[in-house]
Amino acid sequence: MSDPAKARPPHHRAEIRVRYEETDQGGVVYHANHFRYFEVGRTELLRSLGATYRDLEAAGTRLVVIEATARYLGPARYDDVLAVETTLREARGATLVFDYAIRIAGGDGPAVVEGSTTLACLGAQGRPKRLPEPLRGIVDRLAPR
Amino acid sequence: MSDPAKARPPHHRAEIRVRYEETDQGGVVYHANHFRYFEVGRTELLRSLGATYRDLEAAGTRLVVIEATARYLGPARYDDVLAVETTLREARGATLVFDYAIRIAGGDGPAVVEGSTTLACLGAQGRPKRLPEPLRGIVDRLAPR
Amino acid sequence: MSDPAKARPPHHRAEIRVRYEETDQGGVVYHANHFRYFEVGRTELLRSLGATYRDLEAAGTRLVVIEATARYLGPARYDDVLAVETTLREARGATLVFDYAIRIAGGDGPAVVEGSTTLACLGAQGRPKRLPEPLRGIVDRLAPR
Amino acid sequence: MSDPAKARPPHHRAEIRVRYEETDQGGVVYHANHFRYFEVGRTELLRSLGATYRDLEAAGTRLVVIEATARYLGPARYDDVLAVETTLREARGATLVFDYAIRIAGGDGPAVVEGSTTLACLGAQGRPKRLPEPLRGIVDRLAPR
Numbered sequence: 001m002s003d004p005a006k007a008r009p010p011h012h013r014a015e016i017r018v019r020y021e022e023t024d025q026g027g028v029v030y031h032a033n034h035f036r037y038f039e040v041g042r043t044e045l046l047r048s049l050g051a052t053y054r055d056l057e058a059a060g061t062r063l064v065v066i067e068a069t070a071r072y073l074g075p076a077r078y079d080d081v082l083a084v085e086t087t088l089r090e091a092r093g094a095t096l097v098f099d100y101a102i103r104i105a106g107g108d109g110p111a112v113v114e115g116s117t118t119l120a121c122l123g124a125q126g127r128p129k130r131l132p133e134p135l136r137g138i139v140d141r142l143a144p145r
Numbered sequence: 146m147s148d149p150a151k152a153r154p155p156h157h158r159a160e161i162r163v164r165y166e167e168t169d170q171g172g173v174v175y176h177a178n179h180f181r182y183f184e185v186g187r188t189e190l191l192r193s194l195g196a197t198y199r200d201l202e203a204a205g206t207r208l209v210v211i212e213a214t215a216r217y218l219g220p221a222r223y224d225d226v227l228a229v230e231t232t233l234r235e236a237r238g239a240t241l242v243f244d245y246a247i248r249i250a251g252g253d254g255p256a257v258v259e260g261s262t263t264l265a266c267l268g269a270q271g272r273p274k275r276l277p278e279p280l281r282g283i284v285d286r287l288a289p290r
Numbered sequence: 291m292s293d294p295a296k297a298r299p300p301h302h303r304a305e306i307r308v309r310y311e312e313t314d315q316g317g318v319v320y321h322a323n324h325f326r327y328f329e330v331g332r333t334e335l336l337r338s339l340g341a342t343y344r345d346l347e348a349a350g351t352r353l354v355v356i357e358a359t360a361r362y363l364g365p366a367r368y369d370d371v372l373a374v375e376t377t378l379r380e381a382r383g384a385t386l387v388f389d390y391a392i393r394i395a396g397g398d399g400p401a402v403v404e405g406s407t408t409l410a411c412l413g414a415q416g417r418p419k420r421l422p423e424p425l426r427g428i429v430d431r432l433a434p435r
Numbered sequence: 436m437s438d439p440a441k442a443r444p445p446h447h448r449a450e451i452r453v454r455y456e457e458t459d460q461g462g463v464v465y466h467a468n469h470f471r472y473f474e475v476g477r478t479e480l481l482r483s484l485g486a487t488y489r490d491l492e493a494a495g496t497r498l499v500v501i502e503a504t505a506r507y508l509g510p511a512r513y514d515d516v517l518a519v520e521t522t523l524r525e526a527r528g529a530t531l532v533f534d535y536a537i538r539i540a541g542g543d544g545p546a547v548v549e550g551s552t553t554l555a556c557l558g559a560q561g562r563p564k565r566l567p568e569p570l571r572g573i574v575d576r577l578a579p580r
Contacts, residue, residue, distance in 0.1 A: 020333070020343070021326050021465040025458040025513055031210040032180035032456065036311050039177075043310070043369075053310075054369040065176040069214040078460055079333075079344040165478070165488070166320045166471050170313040170368055177311060181456050188455070188514075198455070199514040223315055224478075224489040321500040322474075325467035355466040359504040 010088045010138075012045035015105050018080045028075040034113045035068055038100045041086035042117070045098070049138045061132050063096065063119040070115035081105040082112075091139040094121040094128040155233045155283075157190035160250055163225045173220040179258045180213055183245045186231035187262070190243070194283045206277050208241065208264040215245075215260035226250040227257075236284040239266040239273040300378045300428075302335035305395050308370045318365040324392060324403045325358055331376035332388045332407070339428045351422050353386065353409040360405035371395040372402075381429040384411040384418040445523045445573075447480035450540055453515045463510040469548045470503055473535045476521035477552070480533070484573045496567050498531065498554040505550035516540040517547075526574040529556040529563040 016037055024030040043053050053063065076082055083105040090097040096119045101111040123129040131139055161182055169175040188198050198208065221227055228250040235242040241264045246256040268274040276284055306327055314320040333343050343353065366372055373395040380387040386409045391401040413419040421429055451472055459465040478488050488498065511517055518540040525532040531554045536546040558564040566574055 019326060020329055021459055021467060023460040024456055025460060025462045026207060026209070027460045030456040031213060032177045032184075035177035035180065036309060039310055052369065062171060064171070064217070066217050067215070068176060068217075070212070072209070072211050072213075078347075079342065164471060165474055166314055166322065168315040169311055170315060170317045172315045175311040181454060184455055197514065202513075224487065316497060316499070321503060322467045322470035325470070329467075352461060354461070354507070356507050357505070358466060358507075360502070362499070362501050362503075 010045060010049055012041065012048045012086050014041050014044040014084045014086070016040055016082045016084060018076060018078050018082060020078055023078045028077055031070070031072055034070055034072075034076075034102060034115065035117075037082060037084050037102060037113075038068075038070075038086070038098070038115060038117055041084035041100055042088075042098045042119075045086045045088065046135070051135050051138060056132070056135065059132065060124045061129070061135075062122045062126075064122055065117050066095075066120045067118040068115070069117075070113055072113055073110065074112040076102065076104070076112050088139070089116070091131070094130055095119065096121070096131075096139070155190060155194055157186065157193050157231050159186050159189040159229045159231070161185055161227045161229060163221060163223050163227060165223055168223045173222055176215070176217055179215055179217075179221075179247060179260065180262075182227060182229050182247060182258075183213075183215075183231070183243070183260060183262055186229035186245055187233075187243045187264075190231045190233065191280070196280050196283060201277070201280065204277065205269045206274070206280075207267045207271075209267055210262050211240075211265045212263040213260070214262075215258055217258055218255065219257040221247065221249070221257050233284070234261070236276070239275055240264065241266070241276075241284070300335060300339055302331065302338045302376050304331050304334040304374045304376070306330055306372045306374060308366060308368050308372060310368055313368045318367055321360070321362055324360055324362075324366075324405065325407075327372060327374050327392060327403075328358075328360075328376070328388070328390045328405060328407055331374035331390055332378075332409075335376045335378065335388070336425070341425050341428060346422070346425065349422065350414045351419070351425075352412045352416075354412055355407050356385075356410045357408040358405070359407075360403055362403055363400065364402040366392065366394070366402050378429070379406070381421070384420055385409065386411070386421075386429070445480060445484055447476065447483050447521050449476050449479040449519045449521070451475055451517045451519060453511060453513050453517060455513055458513045463512055466505070466507055469505055469507075469511075469537060469550065470552075472517060472519050472537060472548075473503075473505075473521070473533070473550060473552055476519035476535055477523075477533045477554075480521045480523065481570070486570050486573060491567070491570065494567065495559045496564070496570075497557045497561075499557055500552050501530075501555045502553040503550070504552075505548055507548055508545065509547040511537065511539070511547050523574070524551070526566070529565055530554065531556070531566075531574070 022029050022033045083103045085101045087099045089099045099116045102113040121131050167174050167178045228248045230246045232244045234244045244261045247258040266276050312319050312323045373393045375391045377389045379389045389406045392403040411421050457464050457468045518538045520536045522534045524534045534551045537548040538546050556566050
């Protein structure tokens with residue numbers, strides 16, 4: 001029987017208003033800036049679960065992006081409020097995989113960007129290490145394995 | 146028999162010195178900034194082939210990133226000179242695919258980042274269109290089909 | 291007799307959480323990024339007064355920074371929530387001057403950055419023009435002359 | 436009698452090609468990005484004098500911007516090659532003042548941006564300290580006092 005606590009992976013929705021300098025002369029958000037929005041998304045997802053990346057780093061743990069991918073499906077424009085939906089898809093060993101969908105907030109439209117990032121958990125010397133508490137406990141309770 | 150003119154896809158090597166603001170407090174280049182280096186790479190590859198993106202855009206053509214991916218294999222640091230090696234892997238219809246490898250210049254080491262981007266060619270109304278000249282001629286002569 | 295409606299120049303307080311990529315390897319917010327926070331400050335001040343820069347620009351008016359200055363008094367760090375306090379100090383002809391103070395939100399401390407920017411109002415051909423409505427009415431009612 | 440060795444303050448000219456993401460939807464370089472070009476300018480000026488900021492920082496010295504100002508006189512556009520002319524105007528105690536003028540390279544035109552930054556020399560604990568060697572020697576020989 002499925003464990004309902006694990007049925008829904010941790011998910012969070014953050015809102016970001018597009019700043020002028022995040023656009024380029026094409027009149028839309030510069031494509032690489034969406035990876036910055038992804039980072040806001042996963043940071044706020046972790047915060048909603050009780051773990052701040054600031055504290056993790058201060059305690060000697062770094063989460064480093066080792067793979068990043070995005071598909072651009074439509075334009076995001078200056079002053080748009082974007083909804084960044086972040087899901088922790090997978091957690092195993094020293095690795096976390098997050099999925100993202102960015103939509104124009106307040107609308108019902110399809111995603112303008114979808115993507116994912118894989119992060120490795122590194123210790124002080126830059127060596128992979130298992131997720132520390134409280135992140136480990138959070139992930140053990142919540143993430144699909 | 147293979148056509149030697151098509152045997153080697155167009156390739157270019159650009160050098161970029163890492164700026165202070167491109168680092169983050171982790172002490173390395175912020176991961177999303179490598180997509181900016183990729184853009185320098187493909188811009189200089191096109192320039193070396195006789196086409197500037199500036200002119201393309203002024204003539205009503207836009208090349209828009211529709212997919213981007215990167216794998217981070219090692220750190221790039223402040224003041225490092227990076228060699229961005231760009232290859233036009235594929236060109237068909239309204240789409241170009243570029244591959245990238247970023248190394249620390251002057252060394253013999255492995256890539257610190259590898260990635261690729263897919264760009265769509267759009268006309269004035271944002272509709273896909275075939276590559277215009279001189280880009281089409283360049284691609285027809287050089288790119289693997 | 292002084293007009294109390296003009297006694298207090300328009301003022302707004304916006305909150306911004308520092309993103310990871312806004313830091314540099316010195317461990318604090320890269321100095322130029324505070325000018326981006328200033329822009330968020332004046333954008334939100336205008337919005338609070340009933341004018342969005344997006345609409346102004348769509349109607350053919352641009353507000354272009356012609357002078358910018360900042361004094362850095364203390365560090366702003368990753369994940370800090372910053373309070374950007376923006377004041378419209380002066381408005382005359384085609385020019386607006388905004389003052390800014392950035393503090394760590396939730397604290398009582400001194401500003402970490404103070405600065406100002408002067409913006410010129412430009413029309414479609416890039417020529418200076420008088421502020422258009424609704425901005426003109428807002429400024430006439432509120433700003434010290 | 437004036438010392439000719441001190442008659443001309445240290446000066447350097449660096450070239451930078453404007454990247455696409457450095458523009459905004461107004462079609463010109465986003466104003467805050469010129470402070471990044473200023474940093475390239477002073478970094479290359481120091482390098483030309485025999486001091487790299489990378490080495491200074493590795494040896495425990497930081498040069499922190501405590502004041503920055505810019506006047507925007509004309510547009511810089513995508514793919515323009517900019518000439519950043521940097522002058523070390525003043526050096527006293529723990530403080531360096533650099534002046535900048537940015538022109539479109541290859542032209543004879545006026546500056547598009549002029550500005551200056553004041554940097555404080557800080558030691559390991561973030562306390563002001565006198566300039567270390569080799570920077571001190573360089574400044575003693577060259578800068579107007």
